[in-house]
Amino acid sequence: MIDALVVEDESELQDAIVTTLQMEGMRAVGLSSVEAAERWLSTNQTLTILLDLTLPGVGGLEWLRSHRPAQNTGLIIITGHPSARARVEARTLGADDYLQKPLNLEEVTLTVRNLIQRLPRTNQWTLDLLNWTLVPPTGQQVRLTASELGFLHALAREPGSAVDRREIIRYLGANESSYDMRRMEVLVRRLRSKLEEETGEVSPIQTARGVGYSFTAAIRVAERPDG
Known part of the structure; x- marks a missing residue:
């Protein structure tokens, strides 16, 4: 920006x-x-x-x-x-x-x-599926890996709600029966750190104990070039 x-x-x-x-x-x-x-x-x-x-x-x-x-x-x-x-x-x-x-x-x-x-201010994040980026309200673009994109896409469909780990696994394109949950924990830890380092914002990814994770900020999903 x-x-x-x-x-x-x-x-x-x-x-x-x-x-x-x-x-x-x-x-x-x-x-x-x-x-x-x-x-x-x-x-x-x-x-x-x-x-x-x-x-x-x-x-x-x-x-x-x-x-x-x-x-x-x-x-x-x-x-x-x-x-x-x-x-x-x-x-x-x-x-x-x-x-x-x-x-x-x-x-x-x-x-x-x-x-x-x-100019109007917004508190909304944007997940850009076309360009593989997450954009915070301050406007910086955070480049995402395929796993990070899939994880955030699962959470962005229900912002503020706890998304079950099994649902997240499907968005990661993995097999639920063989997926090691420790991989998800590592993914989340690294993604949180990445967002906070690159945006200066507190990560809105929260752990929902016993369920999965949630994205606790307003977010929209841009799926086409025109957003």
């Missing part, structure tokens, strides 16, 4: 925006086209997107018509060729703010920071 993805084809301006945001303590990445942004967003996350409307290839507005940002992602339009129609359409497509070139870098920084503070 970063603070700002800057999609701007003018290399000097892109570098200036990214450098300024980084100097102000924010995490920022610069890209030169929406095609590159789309590839980046397929495996990464950002709190805000700064999007130039006049880009090589697919333009900013054209991209927004089919790729609206997620509800919890802020969108700031930057352009040197404003028009009332473009401003209205950009707002309709989800833009939170609109900055006109030449840009004042101090204003850009304040706009990004203020927008991040206004």
Whole structure:
């Protein structure tokens, strides 16, 4: 998770925006086209997107018509060729703010920071079955092994409820009659440690004595590319 993805084809301006945001303590990445942004967003996350409307290839507005940002992602339009129609359409497509070139870098920084503070917060975790990741509310992606993915998938189907060990074994693709429960204990211990080390969050995996395990936080399962 970063603070700002800057999609701007003018290399000097892109570098200036990214450098300024980084100097102000924010995490920022610069890209030169929406095609590159789309590839980046397929495996990464950002709190805000700064999007130039006049880009090589697919333009900013054209991209927004089919790729609206997620509800919890802020969108700031930057352009040197404003028009009332473009401003209205950009707002309709989800833009939170609109900055006109030449840009004042101090204003850009304040706009990004203020927008991040206004973004809705969530306490929900996301289990991404397509990319084998678990994403906590803070946004970091935790890469999972096949066993970790199967284990969490079993728990995520009934968040807050105790899931029987036999049910978990089925999600692990193992045979109940020959499965060594000590393997599950090791799996859980390592997974808890992994989540806490990589996210800084207390692991929501709890032991349900005599039954199995539970995931004691809100969680959704993303099974398709669109989540």
